[in-house]
Amino acid sequence: MIYVVDDEEPMRDALAWLLKANHLPCELYGSAEAFLARLRSLPAKRDEPGCVVLDIRMPAMQGGELFDQLRTERLCQEWPVIFLTGHGDIAMAVDALKAGAFDFVEKPFNDESLVERIEAALAESRQRLVRASSAACLEQHLASLTSREREVMELIVAGHYNKVIADRLGIVPRTVEFFRAKIFEKMGVKSAVELAGLLGTRRRSPEK
Numbered sequence: 001m002i003y004v005v006d007d008e009e010p011m012r013d014a015l016a017w018l019l020k021a022n023h024l025p026c027e028l029y030g031s032a033e034a035f036l037a038r039l040r041s042l043p044a045k046r047d048e049p050g051c052v053v054l055d056i057r058m059p060a061m062q063g064g065e066l067f068d069q070l071r072t073e074r075l076c077q078e079w080p081v082i083f084l085t086g087h088g089d090i091a092m093a094v095d096a097l098k099a100g101a102f103d104f105v106e107k108p109f110n111d112e113s114l115v116e117r118i119e120a121a122l123a124e125s126r127q128r129l130v131r132a133s134s135a136a137c138l139e140q141h142l143a144s145l146t147s148r149e150r151e152v153m154e155l156i157v158a159g160h161y162n163k164v165i166a167d168r169l170g171i172v173p174r175t176v177e178f179f180r181a182k183i184f185e186k187m188g189v190k191s192a193v194e195l196a197g198l199l200g201t202r203r204r205s206p207e208k
């Protein structure tokens with residue numbers, strides 16, 4: 001779904017026609033406040049890719065303010081934001097890019113170029129959804145571990161052998177083998193290398 005937020009009705013209508021002509025479903029909002037209220041009523045978990053096409057200059061709450069609010073409330077993080085800008089707003093748009101916006105398109109825009117950027121944003125949204133789903137699954141696996149299993153897991157990932165782990169935790173190597181098997185089963189991995197890679201991905205995540 002493409003969410004168009006623009007205070008000018010002719011622009012909203014033109015964008016709706018363009019998107020529908022390219023088989024891209026859309027919802028139209030005449031103000032940042034209306035879109036923000038709609039987002040707050042939606043479930044936090046997103047299942048479908050989306051993209052926000054946002055006019056940077058509007059009455060009352062402007063596009064940049066809405067973008068800041070979306071980040072503050074962590075709303076629609078899986079939906080990239082493309083700003084529509086006038087010539088005088090390019091500096092504002094560049095600042096938005098630095099803050100995490102996907103792109104900006106200057107008015108008057110080329111229809112084909114805008115559609116290409118929106119399709120690229122949708123592709124990015126799909127990737128974000130996959131990453132969010134994988135992260136949620138990993139957190140569920142970690143939550144299933146006991147405190148002792150977590151201790152053993154950290155030592156496994158650090159590269160220690162069973163005997164060293166046993167000495168450090170005051171248990172016998174056979175018990176470490178049992179814990180290792182349970183950890184691999186719960187985490188859905190088959191080796192210490194795979195486990196380290198899985199946890200490394202989690203630690204590299206900007207949300208962690």
